Amino acid sequence: MSIDFKGRVAIVTGAGGGLGREHALALAKRGARVVVNDLGGARDGSGASSAAALAVVEEIRQAGGEAIANGASVTDFDAVQAMVNQAMETWGRVDILVNNAGILRDKSFAKMELDDFKLVMDVHLMGAVNCCKAVWPIMTTQGYGRIVMTTSSSGLYGNFGQSNYGAAKMALVGLMQTLAIEGAKYNIRVNSLAPTAATRMTESLFPEAMLQALQASDVVPAMLVLAAEDAPTRAILCAGAGGFEAAHITLTQGVWVGRGDDAPELLAQRLAEVRDRDGETVPESGTAQGHAELTKAMANLQS
Structure with a gap:
């Protein structure tokens, strides 16, 4: 059974490069009309440029697909709402949201400024919240929606120097859990993707040999499965270098010790x-x- 997205409209945030670009290209190749969102900032979130998003849109169009560019910052709800309105005015629906936008401001917790912690939380967590909030009424009215959060092994399992990033990425899993429950009656399925890939975000974290093995395109199959019509819901898929795993938040059988003083x-x-x-x-x-x-x-x- 092939996975296709003919007739579907997708919004991919942070799609000007890296994983987001690969996601946008893959969705378009399989028939989706794509809003390529990218602020065009640096890895730490500074600056802005529309060039990257426009370049991806041109790639999609040259390949025969349909796409439009959008430069909204996901931290600005009004701008996000305008982006969603742009998609509705252009194509009349929004079926898929891939929350991929993010930044890094890595430092050990002892050396990290609170402003750097807050900004990373704002981009990753509140950026996804803003996008979900803007598409939610459309998806509930349609009776159809697929939302993919981008979590991380740093959130699921921790990573030195990434307390801000890890906290934000684990928070997205919590957001997924509840939105999947609340969206079930509207056929809105919400999942999370934990990628391992060589991108501008991760190039300083791996040696060169590993970077060559960890192509961003290797993660795309997991995203396509999580965004497809037959997608699961409340799943956390991990992907990298052609390998795929599932992560679970589990509960042990435990014991009862009572409420005595001891x-x-x-x-x-x-x-x-x-x-x-x-x-x-x-x-x-x-x-x-x-x-x-x-x-x-x-x-x-x-x-």
């Missing part, structure tokens, strides 16, 4: 049992944790 000591003694991953589950929603805890409590109190 509960801290009992918990410390049984911490290995609490952390034992045998029989762990992937909860359907946040209420599963409370349900699991209440179930253990009732079983022990009645025994």
Whole structure:
């Protein structure tokens, strides 16, 4: 079964280069009409230029596709809303949103300025929030929507010097979890992609040999699957160098120690049992944790 996007309209943020460019080109190649959004700033978020977005639009058009450029900063909701309005005025719908825009301001937490922490959070997290908020009414009215968040192994597992980036990227997973639940009745599916790729954002993180192996185009198949009509929802796909994995936020079976004065000591003694991953589950929603805890409590109190 081939994956195609004929008749679909996609918005890809940060699409002037790197992963975003590859996403935009791939969606267009498979039939989507694409809004190529890019502020055109430097890796740290400074500056702006429309040249990169326009170049990608030209690539798409030269290949026979349809695309328009947009230079909105994802941190500016009014500009994001205008971008979505541009797509609606041009093509009458928005089916796919790929939240890819981002910046880096790496430093160890001890040396990081709070302004650098806040700006990275603003671009990655609030940028995605702004874009989701702008397309949400359209997708609910259509009864169709596919949203892809760009998370990161730095958010899922941590990485030295990236406390701001990691916090923002993990926050996007939390946003995905709830939007997927709230969007289900409208056929809006929301997923996350954790890419490993050689881009302007990551070129300083890997040696040259690894950069050659980690092509941005290798990540695209995971994005296409997550944005497709038959996409899953609440999935976290990891991708790089032709390999693909799934990450999960799980809940162990745990133990019950009660609420006695010695509960801290009992918990410390049984911490290995609490952390034992045998029989762990992937909860359907946040209420599963409370349900699991209440179930253990009732079983022990009645025994």
